[in-house]
Amino acid sequence: MGSHALVDQFLRYPRLARTLAAVRSYQRRPGMPGFTQGQAQYNMRSAMDLHPKAGKWISQRAIRTTDPMAWQIADVRGSRFIPAEEIEQAVYGIKQNGFYVFGRTVDPSITDAIRSFAEQAPSTGRGLDATASPYPRQDPQAGRYDISETTALACPEVQEFATDPAMAMIAQRYLGQPVLMDEVAFWWTTTRRAEDANLNAQLFHQDRDRLSFLKFFIYLTDVTPDSGPHVYLRGSHADVPGSLRGDGRKADEDVRAAGLWDGVIELTGPAGTIMGVDTIGLHKGKTPEVADRLALENEFSTSLFGADYERPQFEPTDLVRDRFAQMPWVLQRYGHAL
Numbered sequence: 001m002g003s004h005a006l007v008d009q010f011l012r013y014p015r016l017a018r019t020l021a022a023v024r025s026y027q028r029r030p031g032m033p034g035f036t037q038g039q040a041q042y043n044m045r046s047a048m049d050l051h052p053k054a055g056k057w058i059s060q061r062a063i064r065t066t067d068p069m070a071w072q073i074a075d076v077r078g079s080r081f082i083p084a085e086e087i088e089q090a091v092y093g094i095k096q097n098g099f100y101v102f103g104r105t106v107d108p109s110i111t112d113a114i115r116s117f118a119e120q121a122p123s124t125g126r127g128l129d130a131t132a133s134p135y136p137r138q139d140p141q142a143g144r145y146d147i148s149e150t151t152a153l154a155c156p157e158v159q160e161f162a163t164d165p166a167m168a169m170i171a172q173r174y175l176g177q178p179v180l181m182d183e184v185a186f187w188w189t190t191t192r193r194a195e196d197a198n199l200n201a202q203l204f205h206q207d208r209d210r211l212s213f214l215k216f217f218i219y220l221t222d223v224t225p226d227s228g229p230h231v232y233l234r235g236s237h238a239d240v241p242g243s244l245r246g247d248g249r250k251a252d253e254d255v256r257a258a259g260l261w262d263g264v265i266e267l268t269g270p271a272g273t274i275m276g277v278d279t280i281g282l283h284k285g286k287t288p289e290v291a292d293r294l295a296l297e298n299e300f301s302t303s304l305f306g307a308d309y310e311r312p313q314f315e316p317t318d319l320v321r322d323r324f325a326q327m328p329w330v331l332q333r334y335g336h337a338l
């Protein structure tokens with residue numbers, strides 16, 4: 001290790017201490033603080049180089065939510081995505097491997113509705129200098145097209161997915177702290193522009209926008225090894241060698257060089273497949289070769305400390321109003337729309 005790298009390694013410890021203090025101060029602010037200072041975001045990401053569990057460690061020490069409402073979750077039997085009887089198994093599977101693929105696929109009437117919505121919704125091609133417009137499925141120009149959260153929430157089934165109580169319950173049990181729903185992402189990946197792998201999250205990386213979080217993905221198209229599966233390094237949520245701990249993208253070669261390629265899993269499945277994934281573990285999307293992929297994702301985290309977040313405006317369905325009444329803390333980011 002060069003002297004610069006050694007100094008940087010050492011500096012992660014004071015950055016960890018500063019992050020603990022910054023999170024405590026953030027949590028003391030009333031309501032939902034608007035943003036986290038850039039330097040504090042940098043310190044957090046840098047401290048997370050120390051170990052894949054560093055963010056969870058900080059979260060457990062710095063975030064003490066006293067509001068009893070924070071634990072309250074709507075009836076999990078109301079979920080049309082996750083069977084209530086699979087919740088414990090899912091928590092166990094994520095703890096063991098870093099991910100869990102649910103045994104049941106979602107009813108095609110739901111996936112068809114979400115996919116039809118995505119076929120006409122405005123989306124933005126990464127790396128293109130163009131305004132949002134419907135995904136040009138027959139002739140895409142970019143490797144990834146993102147549909148914004150505000151746009152996505154015009155679809156009632158996306159609202160239902162975003163506010164799912166069973167997913168909130170799994171995140172709460174897995175992370176051992178109250179969680180709030182902090183992000184919805186919705187995107188197509190295409191067979192084009194494989195050279196933009198970095199831009200399109202198709203190189204291994206850890207997510208570090210928050211300290212402690214869990215994501216759920218649903219495929220809205222059939223996903224085979226050739227059509228862009230989500231790829232995960234089994235067990236990397238719990239530990240990885242020093243060579244793979246830094247922030248930023250890593251090539252497949254880096255994972256091979258660490259002798260870990262046997263642990264790389266491609267998560268395939270038909271439209272309607274759902275998975276819970278701790279994306280502090282090393283993961284990526286695989287560039288599709290034969291067909292595009294549509295995926296929808298939500299994230300639950302223990303705090304909004306970290307990356308800037310949106311407060312989308314949308315017209316809530318009756319179901320979402322009802323869920324908000326039952327779990328206002330979990331859904332607080334949508335409070336202004338309700």
Ligand SMILES: O=C(O)CCC(=O)C(=O)O
Nearest residue numbers: 201229230231283284285
């Ligand atoms: O496309 C995928 O499966 C992974 C995407 C991802 O890791 C990201 O957007 O950060």
